[in-house]
Amino acid sequence: MADSSGNRGSPDGGSESGEHNGVPTAGDVIADMFSSDEVFQRIVADADHEITSGGRELFFSALAGGFAITVTLLVYASMYPKTDGGVAAALLYPIGFIYIIIGGYQLYTENTLPPVALTLERLASIPALFRHWSIVLAGNFAGGAIGAVVLAFGGVLEPEAAAAAAEFARHGVYDVTRLQLFFKGAFAGLVVAGVVWVNFAARDTVTRFLTVYLAFLVIPLGDLFHVVVSFTEAVFLVLVGDLGVLVAFTDFVIPVLLGNTIGGVVLVTVVNYYQTTEQRLETARFEDVRQLSVREWLLGGLAGRSYVPLVDTVEEIVRDPDSYRILVPIANPRTETGIVDLACAIASNRDRGTVHVVHVVQAPEQRRRAAGHDQRDRITAESERLLEDVEGIGDRYDVDLETSTIVTHRSFEDVFDRANRTRPDLVVMEWERNELWASARAERPLDELTNQLPCDFLVVKDRDLDYSRILLPTAGGPDSDLSAEIARALGTTVGSEVSLLHVVDSPQQREAGEAFLREWAAEHDLAGAAATIDDSGDVEAAIERAAADNTMVMLGATERGLLARLVTDSLHLRVVDEVGASVLLAERPSDRSFVDRLFGRGRRRK
Numbered sequence: 001m002a003d004s005s006g007n008r009g010s011p012d013g014g015s016e017s018g019e020h021n022g023v024p025t026a027g028d029v030i031a032d033m034f035s036s037d038e039v040f041q042r043i044v045a046d047a048d049h050e051i052t053s054g055g056r057e058l059f060f061s062a063l064a065g066g067f068a069i070t071v072t073l074l075v076y077a078s079m080y081p082k083t084d085g086g087v088a089a090a091l092l093y094p095i096g097f098i099y100i101i102i103g104g105y106q107l108y109t110e111n112t113l114p115p116v117a118l119t120l121e122r123l124a125s126i127p128a129l130f131r132h133w134s135i136v137l138a139g140n141f142a143g144g145a146i147g148a149v150v151l152a153f154g155g156v157l158e159p160e161a162a163a164a165a166a167e168f169a170r171h172g173v174y175d176v177t178r179l180q181l182f183f184k185g186a187f188a189g190l191v192v193a194g195v196v197w198v199n200f201a202a203r204d205t206v207t208r209f210l211t212v213y214l215a216f217l218v219i220p221l222g223d224l225f226h227v228v229v230s231f232t233e234a235v236f237l238v239l240v241g242d243l244g245v246l247v248a249f250t251d252f253v254i255p256v257l258l259g260n261t262i263g264g265v266v267l268v269t270v271v272n273y274y275q276t277t278e279q280r281l282e283t284a285r286f287e288d289v290r291q292l293s294v295r296e297w298l299l300g301g302l303a304g305r306s307y308v309p310l311v312d313t314v315e316e317i318v319r320d321p322d323s324y325r326i327l328v329p330i331a332n333p334r335t336e337t338g339i340v341d342l343a344c345a346i347a348s349n350r351d352r353g354t355v356h357v358v359h360v361v362q363a364p365e366q367r368r369r370a371a372g373h374d375q376r377d378r379i380t381a382e383s384e385r386l387l388e389d390v391e392g393i394g395d396r397y398d399v400d401l402e403t404s405t406i407v408t409h410r411s412f413e414d415v416f417d418r419a420n421r422t423r424p425d426l427v428v429m430e431w432e433r434n435e436l437w438a439s440a441r442a443e444r445p446l447d448e449l450t451n452q453l454p455c456d457f458l459v460v461k462d463r464d465l466d467y468s469r470i471l472l473p474t475a476g477g478p479d480s481d482l483s484a485e486i487a488r489a490l491g492t493t494v495g496s497e498v499s500l501l502h503v504v505d506s507p508q509q510r511e512a513g514e515a516f517l518r519e520w521a522a523e524h525d526l527a528g529a530a531a532t533i534d535d536s537g538d539v540e541a542a543i544e545r546a547a548a549d550n551t552m553v554m555l556g557a558t559e560r561g562l563l564a565r566l567v568t569d570s571l572h573l574r575v576v577d578e579v580g581a582s583v584l585l586a587e588r589p590s591d592r593s594f595v596d597r598l599f600g601r602g603r604r605r606k
Helices: 036-051 055-082 095-103 108-112 114-120 126-153 159-175 178-201 205-221 227-240 245-274 280-284 294-303 337-347 373-397 413-422 445-450 478-494 507-523 539-547 562-567 571-578 594-599
Strands: 324-330 353-362 400-408 426-430 456-461 469-473 497-503 530-534 552-556 582-587
Touching: 036 114, 036 126, 036 178, 036 245, 055 095, 055 126, 055 159, 055 227, 095 205, 108 114, 108 126, 108 178, 108 227, 108 245, 114 126, 114 245, 126 159, 126 227, 126 294, 159 227, 159 245, 178 205, 178 245, 227 245, 324 337, 324 413, 337 353, 337 373, 337 426, 337 456, 337 478, 353 373, 373 400, 456 478, 469 478, 469 539, 478 497, 478 552, 478 582, 497 507, 497 539, 507 530, 530 539, 539 552, 539 571
Parallel strands: 324 353, 324 426, 353 400, 426 456, 469 497, 469 552, 497 530, 552 582
Antiparallel strands: 456 582
């Protein structure tokens, strides 16, 4: 949104002509309007925040926006019979849109501009754009449907107003052809996307208010159609009249939706995009930004990444393909030296171990203007200063330690993009109880169904991170294999004592359990480790008892399918909360099929 100070020039408040901290120096000329490049810059900065927002945040903002449209239908239908359908009936039509745009709610037709601009620059992928559109449209429709139900059965509308509201939908379904609906919708999409462009060029709220009000008067006066209003009207007629749901969509809502989308994208976004200069990207984002490849742009996360962070200095690093590489994402270099130490200890057990520490700086959500090149330099310089605290750890273990910085709205979600791009052998990162890792897996739920992990993952719950005495419960499986590799490396490097635990269901199974554990320990070069068989059948309680005498517990990440984990508690979450030792979750890429990932109950070697 516009800066109330009205500063122009570079994104951080200065300008090449000498403006400093928003104060013009002698000889500077301050223009009255933003240039096309500057408007584009503000749009891309806002789109950065929107397209990286969480699904829940987007949906409920769109839900509120869809319900606000009910106000438009309410006042328009109420005024229509009182004014015999004259111009006066349309005077309050824009009120719902004013609530949405000035209030910052999500509206589908608004999103034919900012996210599309980001996608045109190949800073966001086409799948990311469709995801954003789908969530916002679903939220708008849900809000509109709730409003329609209230209007239909809540006694809000007078009988004449209810008849007028039903007539609006009948007019769209029966009096206007699909082709006419499409082109009327296209003009409405042009109006809305044009309002968004002008809104970013405005400097004050009064200008925005007048722009929104006057522009949205065009829709009722021009007999145009807006998809969220049309959907709300259609639902109302379905509830109180004889309109079928299928007909409502095929003969009314879908043609308007297509028209709004094409009108917003083609007639405004593309035209306004190509009136900017070749410097628009350097203005809107940092210079020399690495855009998505064509494959990433088309396929998103399936091809590696779906979004370009605000700052990513990884391209400055020359990577050795023959080294064993460990990626360590951290949010605070001052407080997260423990996991860097752990990564270096693991890497030192390899002939060519290399640790790459990436400082993930989360951009503030309220940030609405992109930072310029000077701001990039300040961010990276400060990050490099903080990372000096961890660089000495590599020298202590005699391993190569590299550092880089990511500035992003998405925080640790970009870790997956980084791992897909650089293909490390292992990622070591700290547990965030309320963040991405609350599912006790190193994958987001959707990725669990569609993607393979790019490498091994270790997620660490740090409680002083003492790995002098390690408990390794195992029932077999690839994740336990990874835990064994890490435990063996720490035993070699820092002399960690390793204890093994295997839980069986009854005393009658102790002998078989002992044979399994001996064989497993021998296979993983841990034959000298202390071994315990617990015949209680209660895995969680057994781990908690054994953990009392150890400083770290290593667990393989659950292999249950997504739906199974949604309806049952995860063992890992309870153990993490109950034990006093540090906990390390290990997960290795799996070759499970889609069906196994969705419905599987897990695979454990007996």
